[in-house]
Amino acid sequence: MSGIVAFGAYVPRLRLQRQAVFAATGWFNPALKTLAKGERAMARWDEDAVTMAAEAARDCLAGVDRGDITKVMLASTSLPFADRQNAGIVKEALNLADAVGTMDVTGSQRAGASALIDALQGSATSGPVLCVASERRRARPGSEAEMINGDAAAAILVGPGEPLARLVASYSIAVDFIDHFRSADKDFDYAWESRWAREEGYLKHAPAAVRGVLERAELTPADVDRFIMPAPMRGVHEAVAKACGIASEAVADPLEATLGDCGAAQPLLMLARALAVAKPKERLLVIGFGQGCDALLLEVARTAPATPDKLGVDGWLSRRKAETNYIKHLFFSGLIDLERGMRAEADQKTALTALYRNRKAVLGLVGGRCSKTGVVQFPRSEISVAQNDRAVGTQEDYPLADRRARIVTHTADNLTYTPEPPDYYGMIEFDGGGRMVTEFADVEAADVDVGKPMRMMFRIKAFDERRGFRKYFWKAVPDYLAPSGQ
Amino acid sequence: MASGIRDKVAILGMGCARFGERWQDDAEHLMVEAFQECLADAAIDVTQIDAAWLSVGFDAMNIGPSGIPLAMALRLPNVAVTKVENYCASGTEAFRGAVYAVASGACDIALAMGVEKLKDTGYGGLPVRSRGTMFDMVGVTGSAPGNFAQVASAYRAKHGVSREDLKRAMAHVSVKSHANGAKNPKAHLRKPISEEQAINAPMIAEPLGLYDCCGVSDGAACAIVTTPDIAHGLGKHALVTVKALALSVSNGWELQGMGWDGSYFHTTRIAARAAYHEAGIRNPRQEISLMEVHDCFSITELVTMEDLGISAEGNAVRDVLDGLFDADGAIPCQIDGGLKCFGHPIGASGLRMIYENYLQLLGRAGDRQRSTPPAYGLSHNLGGMPNQNVSAVAIVGLL
Numbered sequence: 001m002s003g004i005v006a007f008g009a010y011v012p013r014l015r016l017q018r019q020a021v022f023a024a025t026g027w028f029n030p031a032l033k034t035l036a037k038g039e040r041a042m043a044r045w046d047e048d049a050v051t052m053a054a055e056a057a058r059d060c061l062a063g064v065d066r067g068d069i070t071k072v073m074l075a076s077t078s079l080p081f082a083d084r085q086n087a088g089i090v091k092e093a094l095n096l097a098d099a100v101g102t103m104d105v106t107g108s109q110r111a112g113a114s115a116l117i118d119a120l121q122g123s124a125t126s127g128p129v130l131c132v133a134s135e136r137r138r139a140r141p142g143s144e145a146e147m148i149n150g151d152a153a154a155a156i157l158v159g160p161g162e163p164l165a166r167l168v169a170s171y172s173i174a175v176d177f178i179d180h181f182r183s184a185d186k187d188f189d190y191a192w193e194s195r196w197a198r199e200e201g202y203l204k205h206a207p208a209a210v211r212g213v214l215e216r217a218e219l220t221p222a223d224v225d226r227f228i229m230p231a232p233m234r235g236v237h238e239a240v241a242k243a244c245g246i247a248s249e250a251v252a253d254p255l256e257a258t259l260g261d262c263g264a265a266q267p268l269l270m271l272a273r274a275l276a277v278a279k280p281k282e283r284l285l286v287i288g289f290g291q292g293c294d295a296l297l298l299e300v301a302r303t304a305p306a307t308p309d310k311l312g313v314d315g316w317l318s319r320r321k322a323e324t325n326y327i328k329h330l331f332f333s334g335l336i337d338l339e340r341g342m343r344a345e346a347d348q349k350t351a352l353t354a355l356y357r358n359r360k361a362v363l364g365l366v367g368g369r370c371s372k373t374g375v376v377q378f379p380r381s382e383i384s385v386a387q388n389d390r391a392v393g394t395q396e397d398y399p400l401a402d403r404r405a406r407i408v409t410h411t412a413d414n415l416t417y418t419p420e421p422p423d424y425y426g427m428i429e430f431d432g433g434g435r436m437v438t439e440f441a442d443v444e445a446a447d448v449d450v451g452k453p454m455r456m457m458f459r460i461k462a463f464d465e466r467r468g469f470r471k472y473f474w475k476a477v478p479d480y481l482a483p484s485g486q
Numbered sequence: 487m488a489s490g491i492r493d494k495v496a497i498l499g500m501g502c503a504r505f506g507e508r509w510q511d512d513a514e515h516l517m518v519e520a521f522q523e524c525l526a527d528a529a530i531d532v533t534q535i536d537a538a539w540l541s542v543g544f545d546a547m548n549i550g551p552s553g554i555p556l557a558m559a560l561r562l563p564n565v566a567v568t569k570v571e572n573y574c575a576s577g578t579e580a581f582r583g584a585v586y587a588v589a590s591g592a593c594d595i596a597l598a599m600g601v602e603k604l605k606d607t608g609y610g611g612l613p614v615r616s617r618g619t620m621f622d623m624v625g626v627t628g629s630a631p632g633n634f635a636q637v638a639s640a641y642r643a644k645h646g647v648s649r650e651d652l653k654r655a656m657a658h659v660s661v662k663s664h665a666n667g668a669k670n671p672k673a674h675l676r677k678p679i680s681e682e683q684a685i686n687a688p689m690i691a692e693p694l695g696l697y698d699c700c701g702v703s704d705g706a707a708c709a710i711v712t713t714p715d716i717a718h719g720l721g722k723h724a725l726v727t728v729k730a731l732a733l734s735v736s737n738g739w740e741l742q743g744m745g746w747d748g749s750y751f752h753t754t755r756i757a758a759r760a761a762y763h764e765a766g767i768r769n770p771r772q773e774i775s776l777m778e779v780h781d782c783f784s785i786t787e788l789v790t791m792e793d794l795g796i797s798a799e800g801n802a803v804r805d806v807l808d809g810l811f812d813a814d815g816a817i818p819c820q821i822d823g824g825l826k827c828f829g830h831p832i833g834a835s836g837l838r839m840i841y842e843n844y845l846q847l848l849g850r851a852g853d854r855q856r857s858t859p860p861a862y863g864l865s866h867n868l869g870g871m872p873n874q875n876v877s878a879v880a881i882v883g884l885l
Contacts, residue, residue, distance in 0.1 A: 342607070346614040346627070354619040362623045377742040379624065385742040409640045409748035409872075412692040413632030415611055422692070425626045426636050427741075427748055427873060435742065437626050437873060445692075450643035461623075473624055 003120070003163025003301065004156055005128070007272040008060025010052050011152045011259060011316035013442045014323040015039035018147050024326040025142035035147040040260030042323055043136045043151040045332040045419040046441060046460040049076040050086050051472065053134035054093035054458040056153035058402070060130070062310040064157065066094060070127035071101035073119060075111035075264045077182070078136045079104060080470060089472065090132060092363035093458045095399050101126075109232075112154075112264040113288020116271075117296055119158040120167040128159030133265035138333055140188045148232055150260020154268035154313070164275055165284065165298040168219075171212035174292040177201050194233055202233075205293040206240040210285065213295035219283070221245035224297075226274050228252045229287035230266035240287070258317055264288075273313035276304055309481060319480055321442075331419065343417040348464040350471055360397065365456060365474045367434050368395035376400075376433030403430040404479060405454045412445065428454055428476050441475040453479035490764040493885060494589040496717040496725045498710045499528025502841045505705035505829030506674040513549045513603040514559040516706035516831075521560055521599065528710040529720065535710070536593030537566040541580035541600040543832025543869075544613055545571060548603045556599055573869025574782065575733070576600060577707065577836025578878035582731050584711050594716055600838075601706040602831035611702055612832075631691035631699050633871035634783040638693050640748030641789055645800040653693060655803040656784035657684035660697045662812050663781065663820045667827025669853045674701040674829030698784040703829030707837035709844075714885055726847050729862060730764035730881040732757040741873040751786075753877035754793035754866065761879040762795070765862065770795045775817055776846055776860035778839035780868035781824040787811075790866060791819075794879070813854070821846065821854050836878060839865035843882050859884075 022036035043052065053074050072094070074087035081089075087102040105115040112133030119131040134153030139145035179197030180189045191197075206229065214220060227246045229237040231254035241251045252270050254261070262269055267288045274284055278300040288294040311319065323329065330336040360366040361379040368380020372394045375386040380395040410426030417423075424440035426448070440448060441459055454476035461473040501524030503516045511519075525532065540556040542548055549555035553567025572579040577600035584596035607613045612630050616622055626632075642652055661681050667673040679697055687695035717725055734753035740746040758770070767773045774796065781787035788806055791797040796817060797805045805811065811819035822828050822842040825835060843863025845851040862883040869876040 342609040343614050347616075348622075350623065351619040355623060358620060358623065375743070379620070381738070381742075385738050387739055387743060387745075409636035411628070411632045411635035411639065411694075413628050413635070413690075415629035415631055415690050416627060417614075423626075423628060423632065425628055425632065426639070429744070433744060435744065436624075437741065439626055450639055462627075471623060 002158065002160045003166030004275065004298070005159050005161055005163055006060050006064050006157040007155065007275050008056050008058070008062070008310055009152065009154045009269055009272045009313040009316055010055035010059055011041045011313070012043045012047050012052065013319055013321050014042040014044060015320050016042040016329050017322055017324050020324045020326045021147055029142050032142070032144065032147060035144060038257035039322065040147070041150040041152050041262070042329055043332065044441065046475070047151070048080045048136050048460060049078045049134040049153070050080055050089050051458050051460060052136065052151065052153035053090045053132040053155070056134060056155040057090060057094055057130055057132050059310045059312065060155035060157050061094070062307060066096055068127055069096055069100060069130055071103065071129040072096065073103045073105055073115045073129065073131045075105040075115040075131070075133040076135055077106055077109065077111065077264055078138065079106060089363065092359055093472070095360065095364035095366055095401065109263050109290035110288040110292065110294055113267045113286060113294035113296065114172070116156055116268060117170045117172065117294060119156070120170070120296070128157055131156045131158060133268045135263040135265045137263050138187060138335070141330060141335055145189060145191070148261050150262045152259060152262040152265055152269055154265050154272045156268055156271065163301050164304055165278070165300045168283070168297045168299050169213050169216035170297070171209050171216055171295045172292065173205055173209050173212070175205060176291055177205065178291070198233055198236055202236045202240060202289060203243055206287055206289060207243045209287065209293035209295035210244045213285070213297045217297045219297070222247070223283055224250050224285045225282040226250055226252055226278065226284045228267060228270045228274055228284055230254050230261055230270065230289070231256055232261045269313055276312050276314065279303055311480060340417060346417070348462045348471060349467065350464060350469055363472060364399065365401040367398045367400045369398035370394045371396050376430070378434050378436045398434070400430055400434055401456050401474060403432055405430045405456070405476060407448065407450055407452045407454060408435065410448045410450070412448070424448055439475045440477065442477045447478045453482050455479050455481065491585060491589055491731050492729050492764055492766065493714065493727045495585045495711050495728045496714045496722070496885065497727070497844055497882065498530065498595065498712045498717055498720065498722065499524045500709045500841045500844050501527065502672060502707040502838055503705050504672045505703040505831060505838070507605050508704040509605065511704065513555065513601050513706070516603065516704060517556065517559045517599055517601050520706040520708045524708045524710055530595065530710070532560060533563045534595050535562060535565060535597050536595050537587055538562060538597040538599060539580040539583035540567055540569045541576035541833040541836070542569065542571060543574060543576050543602055544604070544615065549601070572876045574780065574832050575836060575867045575869035575876040575878045576833045577838065578865070578867040578880055579733070579836070581709055581837055581840060581880065582733065584709065585728050585731060588711050588713055595710060595712045597708060597710050598837060599706065599708040600834035600836060602833045603704050604702050604831060605704050629691060631694045631783060634786055635691040635694045636748060637789055637872050638785045641785070644747055644749045647803055649693060651803060653685055654681070655788060655806045656698050657681045658806050659781065659784040659787050660684045660826055663824045663826035666813055666821050666854065667823025670823050670828060673823040673827050674703045675823070675827040694783055694785065700782050700825035701827065701829040703831045705829055705831030705834045705838070707834040707841050709837055709840060724848055725885040726844050726882050727885045728880070729883045730761035730879065732760035732764065733876065733878045734760070735876050736870070736874045738874070746873070748872065750789050751793050751868065751872060751875065751877055753875055754790060754868065754879070757877045757879040758794045761881050765881045767862070767881070774862055774864050776821065776843060776856065776862070777817060777819040777864045777866070778822065778824065778842050779819055779866040781820055781826050782830060782868070786868065787819065787824070794864070794866060818856065821856070836865065836867035839867060840880055840882060847882065847884055
C-alpha cells in the first residue's frame with residue numbers, strides 16, 4: 001500500500017505585524033484597515049522558495065531513511081530560477097543520491113495540491129516521492145496581497161510502506177478562470193474584482209471538485225472529518241464548506257491570523273498540520289484552488305508518531321519573532337533600495353565550475369571523515385587535517401547538516417556588509433567532530449555565546465545581482481530542537 | 487641541523503615614510519620617501535644593491551603585479567626584484583627574503599621594501615577581497631575586526647574574564663598606544679585618548695569598538711641588509727644584526743581540526759618558540775625589553791603577550807592593567823604607537839616594526855627613546871585571521 005508516510009513544514013521566524021503595514025501604508029489605502037490584524041510569516045533576506053523547501057523537507061525527513069527516495073517535486077509560483085531546476089537544488093541540499101528524479105511544478109496556486117496528487121498516484125510503482133511546496137510571495141507595497149500573503153513551505157513524503165494516510169480519491173477541474181495572474185516578466189500579480197473571484201470562482205469550482213471527489217470515493221459531505229482549504233479571501237473556505245454541506249466544525253483553520261496565505265504551499269501546510277493530530281479512520285479533504293480546483297480525499301491510517309526531532313507546522317509557528325519594521329520587510333523583499341555602502345559592491349560572482357566540483361560540500365554540507373583515524377573535517381581534503389596522522393586519500397563523505405553544533409567563537413560585525421546588520425558569525429563545532437566558521441541566522445545578541453547549541457539551516461549566502469545568481473550555503477541558527485530552545 | 491640566522495646579517499640602513507592618509511601620494515612617492523632615508527642611512531649608492539624583495543598586501547589595487555613597480559620607482563639597476571605577499575605579515579616576509587639572500591651568500595647587499603596604498607578604496611577599513619573560489623562559496627566574508635573580535639569571545643570563555651574587565655584591559659592597550667603615537671612624528675594617529683573614550687566608542691565588531699582597531703594607512707618602510715663584515719667594511723661600527731627570523735603558517739588545524747579553542751594564535755606560539763631558540767633566548771619575560779607586536783586590534787596585542795611567552799596564560803589582562811607594556815613599563819610594547827597609531831599599511835608594517843626596534847637599539851628614537859637601550863627588539867607580524875594565519879617573529883639586537 002502506498003500513501004503519506006511522513007510530513008514536515010518550515011515557517012520563517014519573522015512575523016510581519018499587519019498593523020505595521022497599515023501604519024505605513026494606511027494613509028494611501030485606508031481600506032487595508034480591515035486586514036490590519038494578526039501577523040504573517042515573513043522570509044528573512046536569506047530565504048527563498050528553495051531554502052524553505054529544503055528546510056521543510058528536512059523537517060519531513062527527520063528520522064526517515066533518505067536513501068530510497070526516487071523523486072523530489074517542488075511546487076511553487078515563486079521559484080528563484082526560471083531555468084535551473086529548483087527541485088534539483090533541494091535535492092543537493094538534502095544530499096540525496098544523484099539517481100533521483102526532480103521536477104518543478106509551477107504556474108498556479110494549485111501547484112502544490114496538483115503535485116501531491118501526482119506523487120500519490122505515481123509513488124506506488126516508483127518508490128518514495130518527496131513532494132514539497134514552498135512560496136516566498138512578493139506583493140506590491142500597500143496592496144491587499146501584501147497583507148494576505150505568507151512565506152512558508154511544507155513537505156509530504158509519499159511512498160510504499162505503512163502509511164499515515166492513504167489517498168481515497170482525487171478530482172481535478174481545469175478552468176482558465178483568471179481571478180489573478182502574473183506574467184513571466186512581471187514582479188506582481190494583477191487581480192480582478194474579488195467579489196467576482198469569490199462568487200464565480202471559489203464558490204463554483206471548489207464545490208464542483210468536492211462533489212466530484214466525494215462521488216468517486218462514494219462518500220457524502222458528512223463523511224468529511226477535516227476540510228482543508230486555504231482562505232486567500234476572508235471566509236471563502238467556510239462559504240465553500242457550507243455550500244457543500246460540510247459541517248463547520250470540520251473546517252480547518254486556514255492560519256490567516258498567524259501564518260498568512262502561502263500560495264501553492266498552503267494546502268500542504270494545512271494538511272501537515274492536520275496529519276499531526278489526525279486519528280485513524282478520519283477523512284481529510286484537501287482543496288487546491290487556481291484556474292480550476294484540485295480535491296484530494298485522504299483517509300488517516302494511523303496517528304502520527306511523536307517526533308522530538310521535528311517541529312511541524314505548529315512548532316515552527318511557535319518559533320517566532322514579531323517584526324514591526326515594515327521597511328525591513330520591503331528591504332528583505334527587494335522592494336526598497338537602502339544605501340548599502342561600497343562594501344556591498346564586492347563582486348559575488350560564482351565560479352560555476354568550482355560550485356559543481358564542490359557541490360556536495362557547498363549545497364549539501366558534506367564534510368569528510370578520515371577512514372583511518374575517524375577525524376571529521378569540513379570541507380574534505382586530499383590530506384587529513386589530523387595533526388598526528390596526515391593520511392592521504394582516506395576521506396569519505398560525512399554529512400554535517402543534521403548534526404547539532406556548539407559555538408566556539410563569535411562576533412557581531414557592524415563593518416562588513418549584510419542586509420541585516422550586525423552580521424553574527426563565528427566558529428562552530430559539530431557533535432561528533434568537525435568545525436567551520438559560518439554566519440549565524442535568526443539570532444539575537446542573547447542567543448550568541450560560547451557553548452550555545454546551534455543547528456544548521458540552508459540559506460542564501462549572497463546575491464550576485466549583476467548576473468542574477470544567488471549563492472546558497474549553510475548557516476547556524478539557535479538549536480530549535482533544544483528542550484529550552486525557542 | 488640548521489645553524490640559524492643569528493648574527494649572520496646586519497642592517498645597513500632603514501627608512502620609513504610618514505604613515506597616514508596620504509591623499510596626495512601614490513605608492514611610488516611612499517616608496518621613494520622611505521628609500522631615500524634608508525639609502526642615506528646605509529651610506530651606499532643604489533647601484534650597490536644586488537637584489538630586492540617587495541611586499542604588498544593587497545594585490546589588486548595599489549601597484550599591481552610583479553616587482554616592476556619597485557624597480558621603476560627606485561630606478562634599480564635591473565637587479566632581481568621578488569614580490570611577496572603573505573597577508574599582513576608580508577613586510578617581515580620581504581625582510582626575510584633579503585636577509586636569507588645575504589646569509590646564503592647569493593648577494594652582498596639586499597633591499598626589503600614594503601608598501602601599501604590603501605586610501606584609494608573610497609571607504610574606511612580594509613578593502614573587501616576574494617579569498618579564492620572555494621572560500622567565497624563557504625567562508626564568511628567578515629571584516630577584519632569581526633574576524634579578530636572572535637578571539638575575545640573565546641578568551642573570555644576560557645579564562646572566565648568578564649566583558650567589562652576585558653574591555654578595560656583592551657582600552658588600556660589602546661590608550662597606551664595613542665600616548666606613544668602622539669610622540670611619533672611619523673605616526674598616522676597622534677592624539678591621546680582616554681580609557682573612557684576607548685570603552686564608549688562606537689561598536690565595530692562586538693566587543694571591538696573603534697579604538698580597539700588600528701589605523702588603516704598609506705605608507706612604506708624598507709631595510710638594506712648586508713653581512714656584518716661588509717657593514718664594517720663600509721664604515722659601520724654599531725651594528726644591529728638579525729638574531730632570529732621565524733615564520734609559522736596555519737595548516738588548517740585551527741580552522742578544520744579539533745582542539746583549538748579560538749582564544750590564542752597557534753602559529754605565534756610556534757614562531758615565538760623557534761625565534762627564541764634561534765636567538766638563544768631562554769626566558770623571554772626577563773630578556774626581551776622592547777616589543778613591536780601586531781596590534782591590528784587591542785585583543786590581538788593582549789593575547790599575543792601570552793603567545794609570545796611574556797605573560798603567563800590567562801595573565802595578560804593583569805599585566806596590561808599593571809602597565810607592564812606601557813612606555814615606562816618594564817617591557818614597552820608599541821613604543822612607536824604600533825599598528826594602532828603609527829598605522830597599518832599592510833605590506834609595510836613588518837618593516838616598520840623592525841625600523842622602530844632598529845632606531846631604539848641605536849639610540850636614535852628621538853622623544854620616545856628608551857633611556858636604557860634594549861638588548862633585543864622583538865617584532866611580531868601577523869597576517870590572516872585567528873583561525874588561519876601567518877605569524878612572523880623577528881628579533882634584532884646589537885652585535
